[in-house]
Amino acid sequence: MIGLLRNSFYGAIRSAVLLLFIILAVGLALVITGRPTLLTLFVIISAVAASFVAISSFRRESSTKWSKYELTTPVRRKDIVKAQYISHAIWIVCGIILSAIFVALSVIRHGNGYFFYELRDPLALFCFSAGTALFMGDLFYPITYFMDTDKNEVMMIISLLGAVGLTFGIVWILNAAYGFKPLSDPEFYFSISIYIAVSIVFFLLSYFISKLIYSRKDY
């Protein structure tokens, strides 16, 4: 499977360079200006953009006969799908780490004018960002494996909108469960744990669905 991950990495390099450039530019703007709205936007965009990097690699692979060729190599179909999901998760982690560095630099330079609840706010921000990026993959891969790959620009937009919708939906349900009142620390940590758990369960569920679809696919 190492070969598949390497290939996925090579396929993502061009988009990753662009991502790095955007993160550096916006990150530096954040460190210089220290604007709170920019910080929120920056964290969310970083993980979601990292998710696009993984997806772009998938799209580039799909545009050649490689999808067919790799089935003739000594890897199982489930490993091909697994490699894509692992790659997706790795890029999200990279996006989160990069954005965390700039957020930390901004806090060091400007002081903490961003987070009312010191740990809770950044934790929620990074969790929602990572969760949305995961949801994007959760939707994109099964749909794309199921449908023709030449429609994947549309799939990307659908996945992004669906991922944002899922995050808002889960947050709304959690808030509704507590009657839309401000949460105590235990309530907050419980809610954020639920959100993280749902993100992970959806990711695993999506992997199993993709695996099932891919195992029956003809090339």
Add this chain to the structure above:
Amino acid sequence: MTNILELVNVSKRFSETGFALCNISFALPYGSIMGYVGENGAGKTTTIGCILNTLSKDSGTIELFEREMNDKDTALREDIGVVYDGDNFPRYLNAEKLANVMRGLYVNWDDDLFQKQLADFKLDKNQKIKTYSKGMTMKLGIAVALAHHPKLLILDEATSGLDPVMREEILDVFLDFVQDEKHSILLSSHITSDLEKVADYITFIHEGEIILSEQKDDLIYRYAVMRCKFEQFSKMDKADIVAYRKRDYQIDVLIADKSMAERKYKGIVVDTVSVDEIMLLLVKGERA
């Protein structure tokens, strides 16, 4: 003689197009090269897809190295080298990065052999695959296929983009590959002259059905084409006719036993026949 590859009654139907492979059966013995011939859309690539499990077959059995291969049999796939026509590999890679990918896929990946093949084929390892010509892409495919020491090579129109000089060199590589009687090649091709040079067996497929599978020497030395007048044709024993094709002033008749025909049908011209002509007679002509 045991077979490295054996297909028995393999069928596959595509509901969208209606195309179907019907009861495909043939066997490829160890140490031999089989040419798999047919016009575009005859079912060559579909057959190869079923062999390699990129397509799921509806029925029949396919044995590779005397066992059926499923998705879990990764060790079996270590022994199979594949070259498809066109873009086999991601276009963003170069040969160097491709080797890194392949090293992570094949246990038996041989970097030295791969580098040697690149040098022999005059391929720049730092050049992006997207800038390769079709011939270069095919050469890279062959280099990759050989670099993990497969026992069976499956080539789908792999010589089609090559110039005659390079084709000659590649065909020599194929002949070397099967020299030790432990390796075999299934080579689908339109270029029947290539098959005449290297193949031990030739199998013809037409509209999803195998119409003829014979040793090449039999096709060349035993098969023949008779140039008959209409009257001569009407008197012929139908059991002797493999296929026939009506021309303006004569009927070309493909027969399976040249010496028998020469004895039995005095006065009819009996010509030796090329693989190309056999294919045309089988595909364009009518079968008895």
